[in-house]
Amino acid sequence: MADFGATGLSLPEDAIFDILSWTPVKSVCRFRRVSKEWQSLISDRAFVAKHKCRAVPERLLLETSYEDEEHPANAGLLVMDMKGKVVRAIKGLGVIPEVRSSIDHLICVFCVDGTIRVIDVVSGEELVAFPRSEEADAIRLGYAAASGSYKVVCLTTRVLQGQGGVLHQTCQVLTLGDGLGWRQAQSPPEQVSVRGFDCSGATVNGILYFLTSPPYEEVPKPQDRVLCFNLRARSGTRQSKAR
DSSP states (O other): OEEOGGGOOEEOHHHHHHHHHTSOHHHHHHHTTSOHHHHHHHHSHHHHHHHHHHSOOOOOEEEEEOOOTTOGGGOEEEEEOTTSOEEEEEOSSOSSOEEEEEETTEEEEEOTTSEEEEEETTTOOEEEEEEOOSSEEEEEEEEETTTTEEEEEEEEEEEETTTTTEEEEEEEEEETTSSOOEEEEOOOSSOOOOOTTOOOEEEETTEEEEEEOOOTTTSSSOOOEEEEEETTSSOOEEEEEOO
């Protein structure tokens, strides 16, 4: 039983767990100071996961920031609420950072310094940064509900030297927070375009879908296609025609 001190009221720990899991995040952060027991409960991974799935996400807007014209490298993004109030400034991304993919509170940004960064817009924390290759890259963020993990899917096109300029595509996956780094996944069954404008994407039931198109030289009239990536397995990608 958990004692509430001066009130003389005690509640079972599972009841406190359930009540706090519905509490706004700012209040939960303050409640960590109530006692060591509450701090331990609120810091527990099970509680964090339960609170996260019950939380009502705040809708946020992003705007490119030009506020430091003398030092363009300090420019970045402004995070605003739906009333237009700036709640956070994410600096150090350079001029005109390109948001190429987003899911929940995470965004994937292409920066002018040649890096690709995944950022939590709620906390402003940079979760991972890696160099953008000279080859064409398509980056998508996805969420695997079964494991509760966010993933970065990177599709890269390379020209194979000595083989008549044949294009070869590879697919890699990075699970955020697991510390295991990139792993190789199955490449698309057919070559698809990874041009910059092909940046639409969505995750449904652990499957990441994004719109692509075949190389223009391969078909008389290019047709859009949907590339499907299974975030729950290592099986990789499959492809279907968009309708």
